[in-house]
Amino acid sequence: MFLSRMRHESVMNLSGSGIDWKGFGYLVSIVSVFLLGALAWPKAGDPRWHLPALIAGMAASVLGMGFRYLAHRREQKEILRKASARKR
Numbered sequence: 001m002f003l004s005r006m007r008h009e010s011v012m013n014l015s016g017s018g019i020d021w022k023g024f025g026y027l028v029s030i031v032s033v034f035l036l037g038a039l040a041w042p043k044a045g046d047p048r049w050h051l052p053a054l055i056a057g058m059a060a061s062v063l064g065m066g067f068r069y070l071a072h073r074r075e076q077k078e079i080l081r082k083a084s085a086r087k088r
Contacts, residue, residue, distance in 0.1 A: 026066075
C-alpha cells in the first residue's frame, strides 16, 4: 500500500520560536488533572475508597503524561542526531 512508502519522521518546531508546544500541552494537561481532582475530592459522606482511587488515578494520569513527554524528547533527540549525521 502507498502508506509503506511514506516517510514516518516527526516534524519538530515548525514555528521557529523555540517553544516546545507538545511539552506545553502536557503541562496544561497535568494542571487540568489537579483542577479536576480538586473538584472531585471526596466529601464527608463519600465511601473511604474514593480518596485512594482518586489519588491513584491522578498519579497515573500525570505519570503517563510524563512518560509520553519523555518519549517525545527522546524522539526529538533522535531526529536531531539523524539530521546532523546527514549533514556530515
